[in-house]
Amino acid sequence: MGNMWPGYFTMFSIFKNIKDRAETFLKEKNCITDCLSKSEDKTGIKKRYLAVGAVSIMGLYLLFGYGASLLCNLIGFAYPVYFSIKAIESPNKEEDTQWLTYWVVYGFFGISEFFSDIFLFWFPFYYVFKCLFLLWCMAPFSWNGSRVLYLRFVRPFFLKYESAVDSVFSDLSGRAVTAAEMVTREGR
Incomplete structure (x- = not known):
């Protein structure tokens, strides 16, 4: 049981690193964040949730759509x-x-x-x-x-x-x- 915890901390640190990098990216000025900001202004949905939604849709497409083969x-x-x-x-x-x-x-x-x-x-x-x-x-x-x-x-x-x-x-x-x-x- 003691050997399980290092793996959890490693996975936690990986997810935390991904989250931190995504938040840093969303604060940068580029064409993607500009589109997300415009969408946020029009919909009232925060751009971080819009980005998570877009990534989730792409992930589902890769799992169940034509991208699954790739x-x-x-x-x-x-x-x-x-x-x-x-x-x-x-x-x-x-x-x-x-x-x-x-x-x-x-x-x-x-x-x-x-x-x-x-x-x-x-x-x-x-x-x-x-x-x-x-x-x-x-x-x-x-x-x-x-x-x-x-x-x-x-x-x-x-x-x-x-x-x-x-x-x-x-x-x-x-x-x-x-x-x-x-x-x-x-x-x-």
């Missing part, structure tokens, strides 16, 4: 890219394995989503669930989504069809080399 892709891509680079640069092999596992699961998810997105888009809160799924896949604990899905589904599938897929790729690479040689011969 937000999910940023969550599922930007954060893992950063930590994958850090893992590459670190001598710890476990980090490499964790992020490689994430990218394999993310790839399978992306392929399945490509073919089903037209249907999934119509489900309410699809992007909220997608964001939660991606967060679970990259969570920093041993039973995160990437590890669970990889061990239960991806790995058994891969091991079952590995030799067949290897022969297909070998055949394709052989055909690609033959085609490249033919093109270079014809080019001469």
Whole structure:
């Protein structure tokens, strides 16, 4: 129980810092504060509440509107890219394995989503669930989504069809080399 309090104080200090920066911004003279001041004069609503309302509407749009797709892709891509680079640069092999596992699961998810997105888009809160799924896949604990899905589904599938897929790729690479040689011969 004693370990919980530092986390709360950290979150409190983060929110206090955001609040202080927002109040400082609202006191500055710029085009946004000018618009907020004009709106405050016309509506009688303080500009800090107008700003909170605008940010809330944008947040809801990002969660439930067309912006949700962008937000999910940023969550599922930007954060893992950063930590994958850090893992590459670190001598710890476990980090490499964790992020490689994430990218394999993310790839399978992306392929399945490509073919089903037209249907999934119509489900309410699809992007909220997608964001939660991606967060679970990259969570920093041993039973995160990437590890669970990889061990239960991806790995058994891969091991079952590995030799067949290897022969297909070998055949394709052989055909690609033959085609490249033919093109270079014809080019001469």
